[in-house]
Amino acid sequence: MSDGRWGERMRAKVFAVVAAVAAATVGNVVAGGVSAAAVPSVCAAPSVSVADVRQYEGSGGGTKTFAVTVTMAPPAAGCPATGSVRYRTVEGTAEDGQDYVAATAMLSWTTPGPRVVPVQVVRDDQHEQEEDFTVELFSPRGVTIAGGAGSVSVLNDDGGSSGDGLVVAIMEGGICWWPSDVCAIPLRLNTIAQVPVSLSLQTVDGTAVAGKDYVPVKKQIVTIPSGADRVNVPVELLAGAAQGEYFGAEITGVDAGTIGVGRAKITIREG
Secondary structure, three states: OOHHHHHHHHHHHHHHHHHHHHHHHHHHHHHOOOOOOOOOOOOOOOEEEEOOEEEEOOOOOOEEEEEEEEEEOOOOOOOOOOEEEEEEEEOOOOOEOOOEOOOEEEEEEOOOEEEEEEEEEEOOOOOOOOEEEEEEEEEEEOOEEEEOEEEEEEEOOOOOOOOOOOEEEEOOOEEEEEOOOEEEEEEEEOOOOOOOEEEEEEEEEOOOOEOOOEOOOOOEEEEEOOOOOEEEEEEEEOOOOOOOOEEEEEEEEEOOOEEOOOEEEEEEEEO
16 A cells, blocks of 8 residues: 555544543533533623612611622623722711721622621710711622612601601500401501601510400501601401400510600490
């Protein structure tokens, strides 16, 4: 056999082997043996940002936690979601040590999503204008900062000479209409809530007895939403309830403002 023909036959064999390997690789991809989505050759660092917060200051001394959220956005498919960033509080019209407690620390991620920065705001009973400070992100590692400054607004809830403090109350003289199976406890604010206001509510026995005449409410957290000034809390009446009986309702704590009428008598009457 001539050298030329031998060379041609060897090249044909090599081509056949290469073609077989390529076909097997394609088959694995189609069958799911190899991921069809290629990992990016260069992954961009995931971005993080801090959100603004608005809350009522709170009354009665001590501090109230304002939860500031810092979020990592999902990275591109196949890219890691790891990294860290530091944060610090920066004074505005609210002053460190007087209106809030300065804070600085590091946040880290191994998966995308939110992290919470708890900042302590000083409760007081003084009427003040709305105050603010900033939570600032810095020193990113493995991430980029998309929104690096979150405004924290501290809303006044204390009364002054104009009497515009926030007051939570139970409406007196509440009535349940029998034989309806639900009774409503009316909770009211003296003004429209700028942000949600939460309180703790419980029922107490009168001539109506919990478990026999009604289903008790045991220190239930109730929230009056932003933009509202009232909410009704349903209480289930039971078969033992009768006309003329009553039970009590009381507010045991609020996260903003003060309690006006904190206790009320709820009377069952025939409709």
